[in-house]
Amino acid sequence: MPKDELKAGYKLIGTRPNRPDGLDKVTGRARYGADFSVPNMLWAAVVRSPHAHAKILKIDASKALALPGVKAVVTRADLPTGLSGEDLNLQDNTLAGDVALYDGHAVAAVAATSALIAQDAARLIEVEYEVLPHVIDVDDAMRMDAPVVQEGAADHTVPEGSPPNVARCLDFGHGDVEAGFAEADLVMENTYRTEATHQGYIEPHACVGQLGEDGKGEMWVCTQGHWYIRRMSAAVLGIEAAQLRVTPSEIGGGFGGKTTIFSEPIALALSRKAGGRPVKLVMSRAEVLRATGPTASASMDVKIGMKKDGTMTAASAVFRMQGGAFVGMSPVGEALSCAFACYNIPAIHHEGYEVLANRPKAAAYRAPGSPMAAFAVESLVDEMCRALGLDPIEVRLKNGAREGTKASYGPKYKQIGLVETLEAARAHPNYQVKLGPNQGRGVASGFWFNHGGETSVSVALGEDGTVTVSIGTPDIGGLRASVGLMTAETYGIPYEDVRVNVVETGALGVNEPTHGSRATFANGKALVEAANQTIKEMCKRAAKKWGIEPEAVEWADGAARPAGDNAGKFPPMTIGEIAAGMGASGGPIAGHHEVTMGGAGASFGTHVVDVEVDPETGRTTILRYLVVQDAGRAIHPAYVEGQYQGGAAQGIGWALNEEYVYGKDGRLQNPVFLDYRVPVASDLPMIDTVIVEVPNPGHPYGVRGVGETGITPPLPAVANAVAAATGARIRHLPLSPPKVLAAMKASRDG
Amino acid sequence: MVEVNLWSGLRRFTDGAQVVTVEASTVGEMLDALVKAHPGLEPFFADGVTVAIDGEVVTAQNDAPVTAESEVFLMQRLKGG
Numbered sequence: 001m002p003k004d005e006l007k008a009g010y011k012l013i014g015t016r017p018n019r020p021d022g023l024d025k026v027t028g029r030a031r032y033g034a035d036f037s038v039p040n041m042l043w044a045a046v047v048r049s050p051h052a053h054a055k056i057l058k059i060d061a062s063k064a065l066a067l068p069g070v071k072a073v074v075t076r077a078d079l080p081t082g083l084s085g086e087d088l089n090l091q092d093n094t095l096a097g098d099v100a101l102y103d104g105h106a107v108a109a110v111a112a113t114s115a116l117i118a119q120d121a122a123r124l125i126e127v128e129y130e131v132l133p134h135v136i137d138v139d140d141a142m143r144m145d146a147p148v149v150q151e152g153a154a155d156h157t158v159p160e161g162s163p164p165n166v167a168r169c170l171d172f173g174h175g176d177v178e179a180g181f182a183e184a185d186l187v188m189e190n191t192y193r194t195e196a197t198h199q200g201y202i203e204p205h206a207c208v209g210q211l212g213e214d215g216k217g218e219m220w221v222c223t224q225g226h227w228y229i230r231r232m233s234a235a236v237l238g239i240e241a242a243q244l245r246v247t248p249s250e251i252g253g254g255f256g257g258k259t260t261i262f263s264e265p266i267a268l269a270l271s272r273k274a275g276g277r278p279v280k281l282v283m284s285r286a287e288v289l290r291a292t293g294p295t296a297s298a299s300m301d302v303k304i305g306m307k308k309d310g311t312m313t314a315a316s317a318v319f320r321m322q323g324g325a326f327v328g329m330s331p332v333g334e335a336l337s338c339a340f341a342c343y344n345i346p347a348i349h350h351e352g353y354e355v356l357a358n359r360p361k362a363a364a365y366r367a368p369g370s371p372m373a374a375f376a377v378e379s380l381v382d383e384m385c386r387a388l389g390l391d392p393i394e395v396r397l398k399n400g401a402r403e404g405t406k407a408s409y410g411p412k413y414k415q416i417g418l419v420e421t422l423e424a425a426r427a428h429p430n431y432q433v434k435l436g437p438n439q440g441r442g443v444a445s446g447f448w449f450n451h452g453g454e455t456s457v458s459v460a461l462g463e464d465g466t467v468t469v470s471i472g473t474p475d476i477g478g479l480r481a482s483v484g485l486m487t488a489e490t491y492g493i494p495y496e497d498v499r500v501n502v503v504e505t506g507a508l509g510v511n512e513p514t515h516g517s518r519a520t521f522a523n524g525k526a527l528v529e530a531a532n533q534t535i536k537e538m539c540k541r542a543a544k545k546w547g548i549e550p551e552a553v554e555w556a557d558g559a560a561r562p563a564g565d566n567a568g569k570f571p572p573m574t575i576g577e578i579a580a581g582m583g584a585s586g587g588p589i590a591g592h593h594e595v596t597m598g599g600a601g602a603s604f605g606t607h608v609v610d611v612e613v614d615p616e617t618g619r620t621t622i623l624r625y626l627v628v629q630d631a632g633r634a635i636h637p638a639y640v641e642g643q644y645q646g647g648a649a650q651g652i653g654w655a656l657n658e659e660y661v662y663g664k665d666g667r668l669q670n671p672v673f674l675d676y677r678v679p680v681a682s683d684l685p686m687i688d689t690v691i692v693e694v695p696n697p698g699h700p701y702g703v704r705g706v707g708e709t710g711i712t713p714p715l716p717a718v719a720n721a722v723a724a725a726t727g728a729r730i731r732h733l734p735l736s737p738p739k740v741l742a743a744m745k746a747s748r749d750g
Numbered sequence: 751m752v753e754v755n756l757w758s759g760l761r762r763f764t765d766g767a768q769v770v771t772v773e774a775s776t777v778g779e780m781l782d783a784l785v786k787a788h789p790g791l792e793p794f795f796a797d798g799v800t801v802a803i804d805g806e807v808v809t810a811q812n813d814a815p816v817t818a819e820s821e822v823f824l825m826q827r828l829k830g831g
Contacts, residue, residue, distance in 0.1 A: 156793045157759065170826060172757035333826040349758075410755055410823035411802035449807055449828055516828075598808040698806065 012489045013701055016638045020480045020500065021250070030250045033206030033222025034282045041208065042071055042111040044270055044281040045118035046263060047125045048291060049100030049107055052134035052358040052666025053147065056098060056127060059108055064121040069113040072273035073125065074266065080238035087235040089326045093361045094236050094265050100129070101149065101325035102358050103667040104290025106263065111270035111279045134358040134666040138322040139299050141165045141357045149356035153327050167327045168354035170336070172409070173316075175347025180314020184305030188384050191301050192376035193732040194715070195659035198294040199365050200650070200678045203252025204283040205292060209267030212276035215239045217268055219246045224258040224474055225513020230505050236265040237272075244268075247504040248474045255650070256364030259513040262292045286671040293363025294660060296321040296330050300376040302339075306384050310395040314347040315340050315408075317376070321369070322355040323362035330354035330362065335369030338712070339377050340408035341447035342418055342604065343399045348408050358666055364515060367448040367708035371651060371715050375733060378444035378716030383729060392443040392720070393426045396606070400445075417630030417694030418445065418604035424690050425606045430626045438612050439623065440724025445606045446712025450705040451516025452597025456509030457526040459487070459534055460590040463583075465576030467491060469527055470503045472511030473519045477646075477707055478639030482520040483527060485635050486701060490531045492558040493575060509594045517705025520635060521600055521696075526593040528700045533591030541585045542573040599698020603705060605629035607648065607713035611721040618741030620656055620722055626688045632696040632704030640706050645687040647710020653679040654711075655718035659734050752780055752816045755823040763790030777801050778812030780822070798827035 024030040049056075061073040076095045083091050096105045108125050112118040133147035140146055141163075148164045157169045181187050203222055211217035217239065223229050226246040234241040251258065267281040283292070299320045305313040317339050323330030332352040340348055385392045400418050407413055422445065425431060435441060458470045469487050473479060480500040488495045512518065539553040542560035546553075552567035553560050559572035582589050610623040627644040634640040657677035661669040670676045695702025715733060723729045728743035751771045761768050772783035781799070785792045800809045802823040808814050809827060816822055 155797075169759070170757070171759045172825075174758075334828055337825065337828065407805075409802075409825055410757075411805045411807075411821055414805040451807075451809065451828070453809070596811045598806055598811055598814060600807065602807075 010489055012485050012495055013633065013635050014637060015485070016636060017481065017485070017495050019478065020484060021475065032203050032252055033249045036208045036220040036249060037280065038208060038278045041278045041280055042113060042270070042274055043115040043118045044109055044111050044267055044279050045122035046106050046266065046287065047108040047122050047127065048287070049096065049103060049105040050667065051100055051129055051131050052103050052136070053132040054100045054129040055132060056096060056100060056107060057130055058128040060126040061108065063124040063126070064110055067117065067121045067124060069117040070110060070121045071113065071277065072111045072270050073108060074269045074273055075108045078269055078273060079236065083235065086328060089328065090232050090261060091236045093326060094261065094263070102360050104287070104360060106266065106291065109266045109270060111274050135165065136357055136359060136662045136666055138297050138320050138355055138357065141322055141355045142320055142353065149325050149358055153356055155327070165356040166353050167356055169352065170333055171349070171351045173349035175314070177314045177316055177347045177349045180347035181305040184313045185308045186384060186388060187303065187305045188380060188387070189301065189303035190380055190383070190731055191299065192379055193300070194298045194372045194375055195733060196294045196297040196359065197654050197658040197660070198289055198676065199253070199255035199257035201253030201255060201257060204285060204288045205258070205262055206282040207264050207267050208278050208280045209264065209271050210276065210278035211268040211272040213272065216243045217271070219244065219264065219268065220249060221246060221264060222249045222251050222258065224251065224254040224476060224515060225511070226505050227472065227510045228259060228513050229261060229264055232261040233265045233268060236261070237268055245504055245506050248502060251474045251476050254476055254514070255366045256368060256515060257293055259364050259515045260293065285673060289671040289676060290668050291360055293324070293329070293361050295365035295368065296323045296362050298335070298372040300372065302376045302380045304380055304384060306388065308388060310388065310390045310398050312343055312345045312399045315345050316349040318351045319373070320353045320355055322357040322359065324359040325356055326361045327356070331369030335373040337409040338370035338447050339373040342396065342401055342445045343408065344401050344405045345399065345408065366647065366650065366711040370446065370448055370712045371654060374444060374446050374712045375715035375719065378713065379719055379731065382442070382716065382720040382723070393422055396445055397422050413602060415694060415697055416602050416604060417692050420692045420694055421445070421604055421606040421628040421630055424628045424692055425608050425626060428608070428626055428628070428690060430608055430610070430624050430688060433610065433624070435610060438615055438725055440611055440721045440726070442609050442717040442719065442721030442724060443606070444713040444717035444720060445604065446709050448517065448603045448708040448712060450521065450600035450603050451518045452522050452600045453512040453516060453518050454510050455522040455526045455597050456511050456594040457523055457530050458508060458590060458592040459527060459530045460588065461534060461575070461579045461582065463579055465574065465579040466497045466499070467493065469498060469500045470507055471500060471523050472503060472508045473514045473523060474502050476514045476519070477643055478636055479519045479523065481639060482635040483523050486524045487527055487531060490528055491535070491575060492556060516600070517603065517707040518600065521699060521703045521705050522597045524635070524701060524703055525597060525599070525699050526595060529593035530591035534589050537589050538575065538578045541578050541582065544585065545573070546570045599696070601632055601696030601698055601704040603630060603709040605709045605713060607717045609717045609721045611718065611725055613722060613725045613740060615744065618737035618744065620735060620740065622652060622684055624685055624688065626690070627710055628690040628692060629706065629709055630692045630694050630704060631706050632699065633693055633702035634691045635701065635703060637691060640691055641689045643706045644689045644710045647708070648687050648714050649679055649684060651711040651714025652684065652718060655715045655733055655735055657734050657736060751818055752820060752822060754780060754784065757824060757826065760791060760794065764788045774816055776812060777808070777814045777816060780816055800825040800828050
């Protein structure tokens with residue numbers, strides 16, 4: 001459903017060719033992080049704190065070092081001192097200093113000639129701890145008398161006299177909120193809570209690192225951003241970034257969790273200590289869950305004023321979010337900025353608190369903060385719609401953000417597609433299905449900013465007229481296919497004539513990771529610039545051969561052509577012909593583009609879900625699920641649909657089952673997939689999708705990122721559906737069967 | 751002169767003003783001018799700041815142009831997943 005004034009009628013964009021990595025992945029040829037092996041390689045194992053908070057009094061590695069096959073042991077003493085800010089946080093998380101800050105915090109590591117010897121040696125490393133009081137829950141961490149996670153963590157935003165674990169405060173908004181509430185017919189206020197969840201990527205973190213005494217090194221790693229791996233590892237180890245060459249593997253999921261480092265510098269530090277022998281480090285699932293970044297847990301107060309006709313008059317939010325034991329990891333700012341982004345509300349106030357807790361260092365997770373915010377706001381909107389007897393889609397249409405609306409976070413929106421997603425959801429057959437007993441329908445909308453960022457791309461012509469594109473962001477969700485399609489469209493050549501390579505850090509300028517739903521947007525925009533450089537050069541070569549001015553040559557359908565009859569009558573000169581003679585006509589033809597990219601268009605989506613709740617067990621079954629989202633322009637619609645479905649599946653898991661469960665001792669109780677319950681295929685129906693296309697004017701093909709918004713509406717949509725099915729409103733995720741059963745009983749008992 | 755909309759938490763460093771004007775032609779010049787006029791803003795900008803110009807959110811683009819006609823909002827730095 002395209003809705004635009006941009007040039008349409010593309011030959012390739014919007015088609016669904018085979019994915020370029022398909023054969024490698026179905027035959028097992030694709031190389032993931034753990035698949036890299038090099039001669040003379042050692043294996044690493046990491047010793048982790050069994051305590052949520054403890055002083056490290058002594059580390060004795062003598063028994064481990066005496067074990068045959070052990071080549072090196074590293075502790076924090078092997079890392080440089082003098083770091084500050086985020087570099088120090090990264091180093092502190094890589095290997096604990098004087099204090100272990102969470103269950104699973106790395107304390108020491110060993111490299112040996114086999115994985116088994118390394119694991120045995122790790123068990124021989126003796127660590128003496130003094131256990132300290134700990135705090136896990138976000139509201140407990142906000143108490144004045146809470147155990148202090150890190151002394152002096154509060155920044156300049158925190159007023160004196162604040163609770164000791166508050167690291168950052170923020171507030172923003174506009175309009176007269178109190179006057180807005182006074183104008184409302186109904187004002188409702190509730191508190192909503194979500195638990196920490198993990199990105200749950202199937203592929204654990206894995207790398208092979210090699211570093212010599214000369215400070216030159218190499219790393220093969222599963223990551224969303226190898227320049228980040230390079231910069232962060234170099235900072236933690238005190239080496240020069242340019243001396244570390246980082247090559248990304250294929251990636252089996254990241255969702256934001258692989259935009260940073262966790263154990264990668266350990267492999268390099270072990271290698272350096274083992275005389276430069278390469279070291280492989282592969283995390284177990286338990287290590288991934290205990291020691292890599294989940295998202296924050298949240299406690300959120302939301303208040304909204306609404307007139308009887310559904311018009312929203314004012315809103316306020318106070319969010320508390322913990323992002324683990326380190327400053328800067330709680331997405332509270334993002335959450336607040338997204339909270340009311342779907343609405344045109346004249347008066348809004350936001351207030352937020354970043355809180356430290358004895359949990360692993362949080363990482364980004366798909367639209368960081370937005371799913372929690374949506375759960376709070378979209379749940380309350382649903383409660384108010386039910387209280388006033390209003391249709392939830394009509395209320396969203398009445399208040400929905402449009403082009404020119406002042407966004408809740410300040411500026412006016414450009415062209416956006418929220419209203420189109422609401423209209424498409426209302427018109428979809430799923431919205432008309434009649435529901436039976438114990439069944440309920442939930443609706444929610446969601447938002448993500450999207451991002452451009454630092455991007456460097458190059459293109460080069462082969463001698464046969466085929467094109468190689470070099471990109472610096474791993475292909476996590478169809479990037480090679482979408483870049484291939486945009487490249488082929490730009491040149492007017494077959495998709496099969498383009499090869500897109502994800503290249504290492506030595507081959508391009510700096511690239512940010514695949515975060516902020518930026519990969520297809522930013523790489524596509526940059527490659528069009530790079531390709532146009534080569535097209536200009538090819539027109540110049542053709543002009544020279546024809547003896548006319550370069551300006552008299554135009555490019556269309558893969559060939560240079562005279563721009564008009566006045567330019568002369570020459571047959572088209574194809575890309576193949578120009579490339580075949582390029583050595584003699586001036587040399588290789590290549591283009592490149594480097595930029596910090598702007599113009600990422602805001603992303604909106606609306607979800608509709610029908611559930612059935614078993615009144616005897618409290619188990620929720622997803623009957624049907626609809627995702628409607630604005631893609632701007634779907635370059636490869638199958639991948640876009642995949643992103644929509646993937647976001648919905650993860651959001652459903654967050655809503656129904658997933659949570660970090662801690663014991664009273666502060667240890668994670670469910671560090672395996674058997675107990676940390678992500679949805680599996682049999683839990684879900686086929687997720688229906690509708691791609692809305694309101695093109696982004698900031699991209700040559702109208703692209704908006706599509707990776708993140710899809711995880712935002714499921715949390716409230718599912719909760720709203722369960723409330724409709726049971727009559728019991730649950731304001732604390734996940735909606736696990738025991739919790740649903742208890743809420744139903746409480747609702748029945750009045 | 752460029753009119754800059756600050757987030758409300760910054761008002762205590764700008765004598766209560768949520769909208770301030772500075773002489774600048776780029777985002778970088780604008781941030782420098784803001785710090786010069788209101789030194790209390792410096793640590794906030796050092797943390798990283800996101801700027802929305804005419805509805806377009808930009809991060810770390812100090813060369814982005816701003817004009818007297820631009821709608822400029824400062825936001826705390828955003829991260830993505």
